[in-house]
Amino acid sequence: MREIEELLKNNKEKIDNLVLPDELEDRLRGALENQEKKSKSNNKWIFKVASILILIILISYNFDTLAYFSKKITGFDPVMNSTLKELNEIGKGQVIGKSFTFENGISVTLDAVMVDDNQLLLFYTEKFDEGNIGENGIESIMSIDGFMGTLHEKGGQGIMNDEKTEMKWIISFDAPKFFQKEFKWEFGIVEGGKTKRGEITFTLDRSKAMGCTLKSRINKSVKLNDRKIKFDSIQASETSTVIKGSIQNIFQLALDQVSDNRIRPESLELKLIANGKELQWQGKGMSTNFDGIKFDYEFEPLPKHLDDLKIKVIGLIADYDEDKIVDIVVGDNIKTINIQDQNIIINKVYESDKETFVTITTEDHVVLSRIFLMIDGKKVELQNTISNNNEKKRDGVITHTRTLKFVGTGEKLELKIERIKYKKTVNEVIDIPVK
Amino acid sequence: MDTESLVKKAKKGDKNALVKLIMDKKQDYYKIAYVYMKNSEDTMDAMEDMIVVLYQNIHKLKKEKAFYSWSKKILVNCCKNLLRKNNKVVLLENTKEEAYEENFHSKETGIILEEHLSKLNEKHREVIKLRYYLDMDYKTISQVLKIPTGTVKSRISNGLKKLKVSLGGENL
Numbered sequence: 001m002r003e004i005e006e007l008l009k010n011n012k013e014k015i016d017n018l019v020l021p022d023e024l025e026d027r028l029r030g031a032l033e034n035q036e037k038k039s040k041s042n043n044k045w046i047f048k049v050a051s052i053l054i055l056i057i058l059i060s061y062n063f064d065t066l067a068y069f070s071k072k073i074t075g076f077d078p079v080m081n082s083t084l085k086e087l088n089e090i091g092k093g094q095v096i097g098k099s100f101t102f103e104n105g106i107s108v109t110l111d112a113v114m115v116d117d118n119q120l121l122l123f124y125t126e127k128f129d130e131g132n133i134g135e136n137g138i139e140s141i142m143s144i145d146g147f148m149g150t151l152h153e154k155g156g157q158g159i160m161n162d163e164k165t166e167m168k169w170i171i172s173f174d175a176p177k178f179f180q181k182e183f184k185w186e187f188g189i190v191e192g193g194k195t196k197r198g199e200i201t202f203t204l205d206r207s208k209a210m211g212c213t214l215k216s217r218i219n220k221s222v223k224l225n226d227r228k229i230k231f232d233s234i235q236a237s238e239t240s241t242v243i244k245g246s247i248q249n250i251f252q253l254a255l256d257q258v259s260d261n262r263i264r265p266e267s268l269e270l271k272l273i274a275n276g277k278e279l280q281w282q283g284k285g286m287s288t289n290f291d292g293i294k295f296d297y298e299f300e301p302l303p304k305h306l307d308d309l310k311i312k313v314i315g316l317i318a319d320y321d322e323d324k325i326v327d328i329v330v331g332d333n334i335k336t337i338n339i340q341d342q343n344i345i346i347n348k349v350y351e352s353d354k355e356t357f358v359t360i361t362t363e364d365h366v367v368l369s370r371i372f373l374m375i376d377g378k379k380v381e382l383q384n385t386i387s388n389n390n391e392k393k394r395d396g397v398i399t400h401t402r403t404l405k406f407v408g409t410g411e412k413l414e415l416k417i418e419r420i421k422y423k424k425t426v427n428e429v430i431d432i433p434v435k
Numbered sequence: 436m437d438t439e440s441l442v443k444k445a446k447k448g449d450k451n452a453l454v455k456l457i458m459d460k461k462q463d464y465y466k467i468a469y470v471y472m473k474n475s476e477d478t479m480d481a482m483e484d485m486i487v488v489l490y491q492n493i494h495k496l497k498k499e500k501a502f503y504s505w506s507k508k509i510l511v512n513c514c515k516n517l518l519r520k521n522n523k524v525v526l527l528e529n530t531k532e533e534a535y536e537e538n539f540h541s542k543e544t545g546i547i548l549e550e551h552l553s554k555l556n557e558k559h560r561e562v563i564k565l566r567y568y569l570d571m572d573y574k575t576i577s578q579v580l581k582i583p584t585g586t587v588k589s590r591i592s593n594g595l596k597k598l599k600v601s602l603g604g605e606n607l
Contacts, residue, residue: 004548004595004598004599004602005567005595007548008548008563008567008568009567011548011549011567011568012567012568012569012570015466015469015470015568015569016466018465018466018469020461020462020465021475021479023479024458024461024465024479024482025454025458025461027479027482027483028454028457028458028482028483028486029450029454030483031483031484031486031487032450032453032454032486032487032490035450035487035490035491153447157440158443190494190495190497381476382475383474383475383476384475
């Protein structure tokens, strides 16, 4: 029996030596691309009669006369960054202190909120004396329903106590509109496969809202091949600085679809430099919809005394449609081809009795994200990539050599490249006027 | 960022966090799926199916720590579903020349063994591969396949016995 186990272990080596395909991550992202979490429709208000709206506005603006002055948010120091601590010190948070308890004993307390033009921050505490709050906390599908629309959650962070019975969270939501005051925060827990919902209502004290410290239209573009990265606006508040822009407009997007020349941006590298010092980035997002490709970048707040502000555009990693057929023959040092300014060296083509292998070298940021081998006119997909090897050249360029394996052999061989992903370095600086 | 924080983010619908969780252990996932699917393209299909299922169901996952064992269970199910859907009898792979020099003898034996393995019944073949190709312990196999540990042990030992008979047994 031991010999069989030995044999099995030998076969295991083959599995251990599997080389993962380059496109795995792209495939996973692609699979998620069109997935939407089911969320409730929030446009039901839009169709209400205007007279009712006006009535509600009149009532609500005269309704809330509570004074919140000089109360501070307590217990959140470990979760707050230095900016939030300072703002809390000067009483910029609005203390709420309302709770909701589920039947199983889990309680949720909305401690406070903080608002400026970039976001609404929710400070809340979850408690569960019967067990581990980390495993039984509220479900993350949360929304804040306000008058004329929902605020979507953007992200956040939490800290658990040592006993694991309590957790303090700060979660960021979209900034509310100027006319929104009454909110309903909805959340849920999952128990025995069923979701149980809870809610807490709160009223915003508009006198606490911090607005923004700098709001400016940038309206400048950086050229990238035949496209433009357009920077639309920068909005700095007490809690963050947000830069918004787009990579192409709807007209271009439609044109690209028609001409089979799409670009799928993956990430844009930016730096925001204030008074010569780089600011930390806190988050970024990119979305494609009917308005084209939009991005937003979030950095820490700007320094109090601002003399000089610059955006440094480093580069863009994106996946481009391509349509190139390259003749190859069995042998060494075949040729170098250039696709979209990227050199692809075809070092070697060789075959076994059943497979054809193509060894290529590119810079390390270049991936042929969709490639086929035409064997006597028949399209064969890439089976896998073997023997990866990275090498750093003297000039600092890192090259990546790998061998592509295709099943089948034939007389006439052509590589068919349908997509290529690479990083386009831009290195341009945009000055933002500071008033 | 640690696993638990990433899982929390993924629960909030953060797709990048979910992709990162998978990519952090990509080798493990890829190997599991490959053992079932036997080729790269189907392996990636199974992983695509898995990530969609994870995204739609991650809010049901109570223990963040259990993300990896939970997701591997789902991956195995996705593989089995795909094999069923394609109504594929997983045939023995064609003999492949590797791009590197290899001990010819051990390769031969490997192929013969693989051939005999493919004759075993699915239940036996599956536990043997998880145990010997992926180094999973009995407990992990029992979690992934949702069968008791005792059953895992008996299937492995019966599977090995059958394999021995199948191989002719004399010289092993």
